[in-house]
Amino acid sequence: MTTAPRATYHHGDLRSALILGAQELLVEQGIEAFSLRAVARRAGVSPAAPAYHFGDAAGLLTEVAIRGFNELTRRMAASTDAGPRSPVERLHAMGHAYIHFAFANPALFHLMFRKEKMRITDALKASANAAFSHLQATVSEAAGISGQHVSEDLLASMLAAWSMVHGFAHLALDGQFERFATPGTLDAFCDTYIPRAIGQLRLLTPVS
Amino acid sequence: MTTAPRATYHHGDLRSALILGAQELLVEQGIEAFSLRAVARRAGVSPAAPAYHFGDAAGLLTEVAIRGFNELTRRMAASTDAGPRSPVERLHAMGHAYIHFAFANPALFHLMFRKEKMRITDALKASANAAFSHLQATVSEAAGISGQHVSEDLLASMLAAWSMVHGFAHLALDGQFERFATPGTLDAFCDTYIPRAIGQLRLLTPVS
């Protein structure tokens, strides 16, 4: 129960500390600055210490990604919890939440969708599935489908919505939209065009 | 004019050989296997040789990315050149070309949209712009706009279309769609759902 750090050995909860440290490194310095040794240094532990808990770098990054998917799920859920709105409005809010999560944690977002840097474990799949099922449920509602059967039309709608927000986030983070916005106004540009782009989905236009 | 390789020094056209070698490495072994030294080995030169021509790794990768954008442009243009079709059909074809380019060269596609691995030169911007302007022109036609003025509505349509195909390619390459397809049928799944997803764009539905 001692929270004071030991001088040597037996950190106390090194596993969590390493995951947290890795997360901080990603947020503060980006994915290029990440290294196992840097994470070890930050935790005040030897370079080989992470290997004991995670095997290799992929093992540690997998844990970070899992927490990323959990946070994404939390944000998407929170975005639809604020008051009763129409399914279409909720889907809009979820798209916003998805993209803003990416903007808030670019390095983490990129990591989460780079399978070659991780070990595809059941835990990782589960956390990713949780995030996706939120999208699926909301798209179902917006499409006016109550049953749990996933029709091909519904799947197409889900893929379209997911691809759209995912692609938008990715292109924006990569600076591809600097083509359109004058320097310094990229955030404003995105704020304007996120709803406009999402509005281009057939699902989200008023049924005529 | 000697095409025979020298025993030492003065490769002949090392610059091109390195760019080509890097491209091959990406195609054959993925981005994780890429390293400046590996490229140098493949070309039969010393580890420091690439630095003379490109400065650092980012310099070489930038050249590779430029050629990637050029190839993407070529494919998109070719997809719309095959016979006279409606603008909407051409836009569909371009979406297909975009995604299939990504499928054919996953590592190259990823590289092209990772600015932190490259040096954002004017040449790079120009080749990326060329690819994008093809999309812009076709979206304009599909939207029934002939003038060169880019309205906000048109921009929204372009962003939506681009984000959609880009996101689809990205998610598919990352294995996120294995969620839906049984093992081994991912290609078939994509063939089925690429047009369905693209068809979810409001722009591409018959005007009612």
Next chain:
DNA sequence: GGTATAATCTGAACACTGTCAAGTTAACTG
């Protein structure tokens, strides 16, 4: 309490990597 055992971490090493300064050779230029 004392001791075996398991969990946790260190230290040293290996084979890599990108990058740099200085030296070496080939090709061009006048």
Next chain:
DNA sequence: CAGTTAACTTGACAGTGTTCAGATTATACC
């Protein structure tokens, strides 16, 4: 043919992921 410049090598340095034998500490058991 001499001098200059372009093209590459050599050797080195700091940093990386990973492995492994061993040191250290916590825990379980008697």
